[in-house]
Amino acid sequence: MAVVERLPKIKPFNWRDHGSRVLQFQYEVYERNFPGFRVTQAFLADYERQLRQAIRNPFEGLWVLEEEGALVGFVWAAIMATLVDERLGYVKNVYTAPVARGKGYGARLLAVAEDWMRSLGCPRAALDVTAENETAMALYRRSGYRIKRYRMEKELTGVEEDGLL
Ligand SMILES: CC(C)(COP(=O)(O)OP(=O)(O)OC[C@H]1O[C@@H](n2cnc3c(N)ncnc32)[C@H](O)[C@@H]1OP(=O)(O)O)[C@@H](O)C(=O)NCCC(=O)NCCS
Numbered sequence: 001m002a003v004v005e006r007l008p009k010i011k012p013f014n015w016r017d018h019g020s021r022v023l024q025f026q027y028e029v030y031e032r033n034f035p036g037f038r039v040t041q042a043f044l045a046d047y048e049r050q051l052r053q054a055i056r057n058p059f060e061g062l063w064v065l066e067e068e069g070a071l072v073g074f075v076w077a078a079i080m081a082t083l084v085d086e087r088l089g090y091v092k093n094v095y096t097a098p099v100a101r102g103k104g105y106g107a108r109l110l111a112v113a114e115d116w117m118r119s120l121g122c123p124r125a126a127l128d129v130t131a132e133n134e135t136a137m138a139l140y141r142r143s144g145y146r147i148k149r150y151r152m153e154k155e156l157t158g159v160e161e162d163g164l165l
Helices: 015-033 041-055 105-119 134-142
Strands: 009-012 060-067 070-080 088-096 125-127
Touching (some): 015 041, 015 088, 041 060, 041 070, 070 105, 105 125, 105 134
Parallel strands (some): 088 125
Antiparallel strands (some): 009 060, 070 088
16 A cells, blocks of 8 residues: 655756646636736746756755645745856745645745755845735745835826837
8 A cells, every 4th residue: 555645845946847737827826916917828938947947056046845745835035146156045935735834834834945055155035925916925024034125016098009119
């Protein structure tokens, strides 16, 4: 009889075993966080290209979380250099499947990404979150993140549909 793994496990992401499921996660991530945006096949193809590149980049870290053999979580982080931060850890994406929420898995995925950032000498971690995404903000606050900057946006009127110059 096959032994079913009950404890959740965090593993490095690989395209063959995890790629298609992680792409499916992006519908909720992007459509929820960017109201009005629709995930298309072209978007997924682009995302796939970025994932495949990230796997080969030592400054990108990607992990999945498995529970009872099912892939239910994903986190993607990167080490960035900016004009004011020589090494900044940046969380690009964190996701847990609806069935696996509220069990501390989001916090565990963040902690794995942060350990990796520390191991590469990052004194600070950052992320962006949509202001209306209260669930995600609660997770980040509980994990120690604080608001340091606001990003302000404005709808520009009078732009043609295709918007090209
Ligand atoms: C945001 C998101 C990653 C949170 O994931 P999660 O796995 O539910 O996160 P956690 O379980 O660590 O924390 C969520 C809640 O569970 C509670 N919790 C944590 N550990 C728990 C445990 N062992 N038992 C019971 N509840 C627990 C936390 O207190 C928290 O509650 P709060 O929000 O009231 O503070 C998830 O909702 C998600 O993937 N959303 C869609 C994608 C998205 O928007 N991602 C963020 C992009 S910026």
